Amino acid sequence: MSDVVQKEVPGGDARHPRALNNTADNSANRHQDDSQDRGQGWRTPVLEVDHLVVEHRNRRTGELFRAVDQVSLRIGAGESVAVVGESGSGKTTLAMAATGLGARGEGDIRLLGHSLSAVGRKQLRRLRPEVQVVFQDPHGSLDPRQSVRSGLRELRSLQPERTSWIEDTDLLQRVRLEPSILDRYPHQLSGGQAQRVCIARALLMRPRLIVADEPTSGLDVSVQADVLALLKEIRANTGAALLMISHDLAVVRSVCDVVHVMYHGRVVESGPCETVFARPEHDYTRELLAAMPGARWRSRR
Amino acid sequence: MKTGPAANNVAVPPTKSGTPAATTGGATPAAAKNGRSRRAGALRRAAARIAALLASLLIALSMAFMLGRLSGDPTTTILGPMATAEQREALRHDLGLDRPLLVQYFDYLKGVLTGDLGQSLQFYQSNTSMIMDRLPFTLQLVAAGISLAVLVGVPLGVLAATREGTWWDRAASTVALLGQSVPVFWFGMMLVVLFAVNLGWLPAGQSGTLKHLVLPALTMSVYPMAQIARLTRASMSEALAEPYIDAAKARGITGRRVVWRHAFKNAMMPILTIVVLQTGILMSGAVAVEYVYSWPGLGQLALQAIQFRDFPLVQAIVVFGALVFVLLNLLVDVIHSIVDPRVR
Numbered sequence: 312m313s314d315v316v317q318k319e320v321p322g323g324d325a326r327h328p329r330a331l332n333n334t335a336d337n338s339a340n341r342h343q344d345d346s347q348d349r350g351q352g353w354r355t356p357v358l359e360v361d362h363l364v365v366e367h368r369n370r371r372t373g374e375l376f377r378a379v380d381q382v383s384l385r386i387g388a389g390e391s392v393a394v395v396g397e398s399g400s401g402k403t404t405l406a407m408a409a410t411g412l413g414a415r416g417e418g419d420i421r422l423l424g425h426s427l428s429a430v431g432r433k434q435l436r437r438l439r440p441e442v443q444v445v446f447q448d449p450h451g452s453l454d455p456r457q458s459v460r461s462g463l464r465e466l467r468s469l470q471p472e473r474t475s476w477i478e479d480t481d482l483l484q485r486v487r488l489e490p491s492i493l494d495r496y497p498h499q500l501s502g503g504q505a506q507r508v509c510i511a512r513a514l515l516m517r518p519r520l521i522v523a524d525e526p527t528s529g530l531d532v533s534v535q536a537d538v539l540a541l542l543k544e545i546r547a548n549t550g551a552a553l554l555m556i557s558h559d560l561a562v563v564r565s566v567c568d569v570v571h572v573m574y575h576g577r578v579v580e581s582g583p584c585e586t587v588f589a590r591p592e593h594d595y596t597r598e599l600l601a602a603m604p605g606a607r608w609r610s611r612r
Numbered sequence: 613m614k615t616g617p618a619a620n621n622v623a624v625p626p627t628k629s630g631t632p633a634a635t636t637g638g639a640t641p642a643a644a645k646n647g648r649s650r651r652a653g654a655l656r657r658a659a660a661r662i663a664a665l666l667a668s669l670l671i672a673l674s675m676a677f678m679l680g681r682l683s684g685d686p687t688t689t690i691l692g693p694m695a696t697a698e699q700r701e702a703l704r705h706d707l708g709l710d711r712p713l714l715v716q717y718f719d720y721l722k723g724v725l726t727g728d729l730g731q732s733l734q735f736y737q738s739n740t741s742m743i744m745d746r747l748p749f750t751l752q753l754v755a756a757g758i759s760l761a762v763l764v765g766v767p768l769g770v771l772a773a774t775r776e777g778t779w780w781d782r783a784a785s786t787v788a789l790l791g792q793s794v795p796v797f798w799f800g801m802m803l804v805v806l807f808a809v810n811l812g813w814l815p816a817g818q819s820g821t822l823k824h825l826v827l828p829a830l831t832m833s834v835y836p837m838a839q840i841a842r843l844t845r846a847s848m849s850e851a852l853a854e855p856y857i858d859a860a861k862a863r864g865i866t867g868r869r870v871v872w873r874h875a876f877k878n879a880m881m882p883i884l885t886i887v888v889l890q891t892g893i894l895m896s897g898a899v900a901v902e903y904v905y906s907w908p909g910l911g912q913l914a915l916q917a918i919q920f921r922d923f924p925l926v927q928a929i930v931v932f933g934a935l936v937f938v939l940l941n942l943l944v945d946v947i948h949s950i951v952d953p954r955v956r
Contacts, residue, residue: 456952
């Protein structure tokens with residue numbers, strides 16, 4: 312198996328040409344409303360993961376389980392990258408480790424050029440707003456005792472300068488929510504509304520990378536498309552890079568440029584979405600594609 | 613807490629997971645109609661709650677009444693074993709004990725409603741006024757004890773929960789376990805031996821100055837402190853495992869704020885409940901502490917009443933305790949509805 316990984320892992324080489332164009336465009340957009348010095352400059356990849364290994368220890372048996380095995384990937388500024396795989400393939404572990412939230416594991420993770428193993432707590436706190444996560448369960452990721460307004464206010468009080476660029480009502484408008492939603496509590500929101508609130512919170516921080524962990528799988532089918540469109544739109548408007556974790560190939564295809572296919576903790580195939588979907592090389596990718604609803608009816612070649 | 617107009621237009625039931633709520637889609641169209649029925653539902657729930665509390669109060673009253681009648685003949689205690697049958701009969705008549713039980717019962721209920729808890733057999737005084745005389749002492753003691761319990765128990769529980777599985781956690785849990793298992797009277801006496809007899813720092817009993825309050829309050833706080841600490845730990849570690857805690861961290865909210873503003877706020881309700889209920893238990897269960905420190909509170913009074921078979925006084929104290937308990941329960945409900953936006 313390891314030769315497969317060796318051959319296909321370097322995600323950076325397989326970057327999509329369009330992603331590069333995006334980067335250039337976005338950097339131009341960014342400079343207008345960005346007075347802050349972002350340090351490393353726009354050529355630095357937002358996220359680089361280098362031969363990451365994360366192991367979980369089973370509490371009862373004491374066995375080590377390798378959730379993420381020698382994974383490397385790279386997300387340039389403004390790129391949109393997907394990690395697909397079945398549940399248990401390690402994609403969420405990868406995302407959590409990459410954002411400095413979960414178990415860090417072995418191997419190097421660099422956020423905006425800062426190696427996570429080298430930065431202190433203070434610096435990590437400063438990096439945190441640059442990476443915002445949108446979780447799978449929108450209701451679960453909102454404090455049940457906090458109204459939408461007070462949630463936004465809390466973030467503003469943490470990062471006054473960073474969040475001063477937009478008013479609450481305008482922010483909500485960007486995610487297509489009525490201002491009346493401000494005084495609601497999470498249980499008074501529908502799933503779609505709650506996820507939009509989560510996206511609004513992420514957006515408020517003007518992140519350089521948005522990590523979306525199955526952002527639509529907890530939602531109604533009718534709402535899924537709206538939320539995806541919203542993520543796409545935000546990416547286009549703000550130039551934030553997107554790391555999408557999903558098991559749904561249709562979702563990935565509609566939003567992302569580059570895809571990494573994970574299987575049992577390893578990346579078995581990666582490349583531009585179109586290439587991978589048109590000419591899958593790994594058996595598992597083929598299986599995934601065949602399992603996709605409607606795949607049979609689409610021309611394969 | 614904020615109550616905007618939107619807070620009432622609620623169609624989505626308080627479900628925790630995303631999916632059931634999601635099926636209702638945009639919650640707004642049905643909102644106006646549901647606002648009223650939801651409020652009506654809340655009112656109905658409040659009414660049912662109050663009815664239940666009144667029912668339990670009535671049961672407590674009846675049991676107190678029955679216990680009073682079952683605890684032997686008070687005329688023996690009052691008149692002594694040498695009294696003649698006629699004397700006893702006369703006293704029974706004076707006390708109204710020769711009337712049918714049902715009449716006595718309704719008389720008693722009527723008295724309770726008007727705040728008249730009868731007359732003590734040994735002090736020849738109104739029970740209500742005696743309870744009111746002793747109440748400030750007990751209140752003082754309970755207030756000091758429960759404050760101490762909260763001030764130590766809550767941080768201890770939070771400490772254990774935030775450092776789950778570490779040495780801190782084990783130490784805190786051990787302290788809580790000890791506090792729960794140590795007998796109050798023994799602990800009280802040990803404190804007296806140490807601080808009053810050997811060190812001579814604090815008085816061993818009686819009331820009066822703040823110094824007098826220290827040992828009894830400390831003794832009293834141990835059990836509720838342990839309870840509060842254990843519950844805080846359990847409640848906090850549950851709250852800390854919720855996805856919104858990770859989400860808050862991901863948004864860049866720092867550790868202490870996550871613990872107190874998000875986890876603790878959500879873990880608070882059971883803690884608050886047990887604090888209020890423990891207050892009720894202390895109010896009516898201060899007997900041992902008050903005895904050890906000869907503190908002139910309700911517990912002492914209850915002890916005297918029991919020793920003398922002063923059943924109207926025992927009954928009055930039990931009734932008073934039940935009333936306090938019911939009121940505290942009501943308080944918990946009110947606090948709950950204020951603190952939790954989902955109940956409103």
